[in-house]
Amino acid sequence: MFRYLFSRFECENTPRNFQKEIKIMENHGDHSHLQQRKKRRLVLFPLPLQGHINPMLQLASILYHKAGFSITIIHTNFNSPNSSNYPHFSFRSIPDGLxxxxxxxxxxxxxDMLxxxxxxxxxxDCLAELLGGGGGDDxxxxxxxxxxxxxxxxVADSLKLPRIVLRTSNVCSFNAFAAIPLLYEKGCLPMQDFQFETPVLEIPPLRYKDIPIIETHDPENLNRFxxxxxxxxxxxxxxxxxxxQELDELAMTNLxxxxxxxNFPIGPFHKYFPASSSSLLAQDQTSISWLHKQPPKSVIYVSFGSITGVNETEFQEIAWGLANSKLPFLWVVRPGLVCGTEWLxxxxxxxxxxxxxxxxxVKWAPQQEVLAHSSVGVFWTHNGWNSTLESICEGVPMICQPCFGDQLVNxxxxxxxxxxxxRLEKKVERGExxxxIRRVILEAEGQKMRERIMILKDKMDTCLKTGGSSYQSxxxxINYIMSF
Incomplete structure (x- = not known):
C-alpha cells in the first residue's frame, strides 16, 4: 500500500501569490473600525509541513485583507516560507534544532513530538520579545x-495571551482523532485484522480500518501525542x-x-482569493496549456500530495491503469514519489x-487551477484535506486512495x-x-456523483457570500478577536 514520507522542501520557487493587494471588504465596518484593527497584531505559528503551511498563510491573508489586522508569522528554519511573497507580513524565524x-x-x-x-x-523567547515591544507599535x-x-x-498561558487553534483538517477527522485515546482505554485498539470492516460505534460512519492511525516506531507515542x-x-x-458549516454540520454538533x-468554520480558505497558493514546490504551468487541448470532463488528474509515496510496483500499476483507460491524464509525479528514484x-x-x-x-501542478479547468473529469487523490476541499469547491468527483491519518476519514x-x-479498496492494481476511472468518467454512476458534488459546490459558493455561514463565522x- 501507499506509504508516507516527508523531506525538506526549499521555498525559493514559491509562486507569487498575495502580492497584489486585495481590497478590504467594505461591509466589515467603517474606516475607524478598520484603523482600530490595524493597531491590533496577530501572531501566527504554522506547522512546517506543506498541508499545514498553506492554510495558515491563507488564514493570515484573510485576517489581513478582510479585517485589517497586522500579522506576524513565527516559523521554524525547517521548511520556512518565502517571506518575500508576503511583504505585508512580519516574519520571525526560530531555530528548530533538527x-x-x-x-x-x-x-x-x-x-511532531520532537x-x-x-x-x-x-x-x-520570540513571543516574549514580540510582547515586550520587539514587534512594533501594534x-x-x-x-x-x-x-x-x-x-x-x-506558553500563551504564561504570557497571559489568548491562544486560538487552527485545525487544518475538517471536523469529522478531528472527532476521529479525539476518539482514539478512548478506544485504546476500551481495549478496542490496537485493532486486529478481523475488526477492519467492523463499524466504530463511537465515531460513525467509520469502520475500524478508517480510524486515522498513524504509524510510529512506538505505538504509545500516538496515544500520548x-x-x-x-x-x-x-x-x-x-x-x-x-x-x-454545511459540509461539517453533524460533526460540528457532536464536537x-x-x-x-x-468554533469558527470560515472555510474554504483558498476561495477568498483567486488561485492563491503557498506551495513549497515549483508549479509546472505547462499542465494548464495541455489541459486546454483536452475535451470537457475527460481528463484524469492524479496527485498524491507532498508526503505520500509509492513503491516501484505500485508506480507501474498506476502507469498501466492510466494508459489502459484510453483517456487523457495529467499525473503529478513528485521527485522522490518512488523511494530510491530521482523521478521517472x-x-x-x-x-x-x-x-x-x-x-x-509533471513534477508539481497548480492544483487549484487544474481542478477548476473544464477538461478535468475526476481527481485521483490521497484525500488530504486541502486536496479534498479543493475538489469539492470545483465540483470534481474523486477516486480515493488514502494513505494514513485524516485521509482515511476523508x-x-x-x-x-x-x-x-x-475508493480503491484493494491493492493498487491496473485492472481495478x-x-x-471508466466508472467515474464514462458511466451513469459518475454522472450522479457529479450531480451530488455540484449541489455541495453550490452550497460552498453561497456560504462565502454576504449572510452565508462562513461569512457570518x-x-x-473578527469580533471575538477584537474583544481580547
Whole structure:
C-alpha cells in the first residue's frame, strides 16, 4: 500500500501569490473600525509541513485583507516560507534544532513530538520579545497556532495571551482523532485484522480500518501525542476550521459536546482569493496549456500530495491503469514519489512514446487551477484535506486512495456519506484502476456523483457570500478577536 514520507522542501520557487493587494471588504465596518484593527497584531505559528503551511498563510491573508489586522508569522528554519511573497507580513524565524536525520524521518508522530520539545524555548523567547515591544507599535491581540503545536498553550498561558487553534483538517477527522485515546482505554485498539470492516460505534460512519492511525516506531507515542493535542485544544480560546458549516454540520454538533469553546468554520480558505497558493514546490504551468487541448470532463488528474509515496510496483500499476483507460491524464509525479528514484526511471520502457500525447506528467501542478479547468473529469487523490476541499469547491468527483491519518476519514466521507467518490479498496492494481476511472468518467454512476458534488459546490459558493455561514463565522471571529 501507499506509504508516507516527508523531506525538506526549499521555498525559493514559491509562486507569487498575495502580492497584489486585495481590497478590504467594505461591509466589515467603517474606516475607524478598520484603523482600530490595524493597531491590533496577530501572531501566527504554522506547522512546517506543506498541508499545514498553506492554510495558515491563507488564514493570515484573510485576517489581513478582510479585517485589517497586522500579522506576524513565527516559523521554524525547517521548511520556512518565502517571506518575500508576503511583504505585508512580519516574519520571525526560530531555530528548530533538527538534525538532517531528524528532518527527513518518515515517523511523522515522532517528528511532531520532537518539534514540540525543541521549539518550546525558542518560541517562548520570540513571543516574549514580540510582547515586550520587539514587534512594533501594534498591540498583540492573540496567538493563532496549528493544533499540533500543543506546547504553545502553556506558553500563551504564561504570557497571559489568548491562544486560538487552527485545525487544518475538517471536523469529522478531528472527532476521529479525539476518539482514539478512548478506544485504546476500551481495549478496542490496537485493532486486529478481523475488526477492519467492523463499524466504530463511537465515531460513525467509520469502520475500524478508517480510524486515522498513524504509524510510529512506538505505538504509545500516538496515544500520548493525541492526548496532548486534544487536551490543549480543549483549553484553548477557540478553534478555527478550514471547512464550512454545511459540509461539517453533524460533526460540528457532536464536537461541541466535547469542546464547548467557540468554533469558527470560515472555510474554504483558498476561495477568498483567486488561485492563491503557498506551495513549497515549483508549479509546472505547462499542465494548464495541455489541459486546454483536452475535451470537457475527460481528463484524469492524479496527485498524491507532498508526503505520500509509492513503491516501484505500485508506480507501474498506476502507469498501466492510466494508459489502459484510453483517456487523457495529467499525473503529478513528485521527485522522490518512488523511494530510491530521482523521478521517472521506474516507468515502463517507451511508456511516454506509447501514449502519443494522451498523458502529461509533471513534477508539481497548480492544483487549484487544474481542478477548476473544464477538461478535468475526476481527481485521483490521497484525500488530504486541502486536496479534498479543493475538489469539492470545483465540483470534481474523486477516486480515493488514502494513505494514513485524516485521509482515511476523508475518503470514507467522500465515498459513503457525501457519495461523490470511489475508493480503491484493494491493492493498487491496473485492472481495478482502469475500471474505477471508466466508472467515474464514462458511466451513469459518475454522472450522479457529479450531480451530488455540484449541489455541495453550490452550497460552498453561497456560504462565502454576504449572510452565508462562513461569512457570518468570519464576522464572529473578527469580533471575538477584537474583544481580547
Amino acid at each position: 538534525s538532517e536525520t531528524e528532518a527527513s524521518t518518515a515517523d511523522i508522530i515522532a517528528f 518539534l514540540n520539545v525543541k521549539c518550546a524555548v525558542p518560541f517562548q 498591540d498583540v491581540a492573540c496567538l493563532i497556532t496549528d493544533a499540533v503545536w500543543y506546547f504553545t498553550q502553556a 493525541l492526548k496532548d493535542m486534544v487536551k490543549q485544544t480543549k483549553v484553548s480560546s477557540g478553534i478555527i476550521w478550514n471547512s464550512f 461541541k459536546q466535547e469542546f464547548p469553546i467557540p 526511471e521506474p516507468l515502463p520502457k517507451n511508456f511516454l512514446e506509447m501514449l502519443d500525447g494522451r498523458g502529461q506528467i 475518503a470514507r466521507y467522500v465515498c459513503d456519506v457525501w457519495r461523490f467518490g470511489l 484502476i482502469e475500471r474505477a 468570519l464576522e464572529s471571529l
